[in-house]
Amino acid sequence: MQPPLTTKKLAKLYPHLTVEQRLEMEEWHRGWIHNIMIGQATGEEYKAAMPPYPEEVRSRKPKKCPKCGANSVVEIIGGYPGPELLELEKQGKLILGGCCHDPGPDASWECTNCHQQIWKTGWDAEISF
Numbered sequence: 001m002q003p004p005l006t007t008k009k010l011a012k013l014y015p016h017l018t019v020e021q022r023l024e025m026e027e028w029h030r031g032w033i034h035n036i037m038i039g040q041a042t043g044e045e046y047k048a049a050m051p052p053y054p055e056e057v058r059s060r061k062p063k064k065c066p067k068c069g070a071n072s073v074v075e076i077i078g079g080y081p082g083p084e085l086l087e088l089e090k091q092g093k094l095i096l097g098g099c100c101h102d103p104g105p106d107a108s109w110e111c112t113n114c115h116q117q118i119w120k121t122g123w124d125a126e127i128s129f
């Protein structure tokens with residue numbers, strides 16, 4: 001059995017959720033993992049299951065904004081930008097995340113229309129059966 005995740009780790013996995021919601025997600029996942037381990041569920045069922053808070057975390061850049069539906073989700077680029085990137089940002093083709101932000105989790109994409117941020121995190125990266 002995996003040890004419970006720390007609050008910090010949960011914050012990285014679910015940057016868009018409140019602390020209570022993160023714990024709820026953690027319990028949901030642990031419940032599934034437990035059931036798989038005792039043979040009551042399969043990994044496929046787990047993957048297909050709907051978590052309590054599925055929103056705004058995607059494994060890929062969504063075509064449309066999950067919030068406003070606009071076709072204007074662009075990548076957030078970290079690091080120190082060169083002139084080409086600055087120009088692309090002006091054109092609304094990407095968003096620059098800045099070079100010196102907090103160690104906290106960064107969103108991967110943002111809607112240029114409503115500024116909804118989308119994170120590329122998930123349990124797939126953390127857990128392997």
Ligand SMILES: [Zn+2]
Nearest residue numbers: 065068111114
């Ligand atoms: Zn939007």
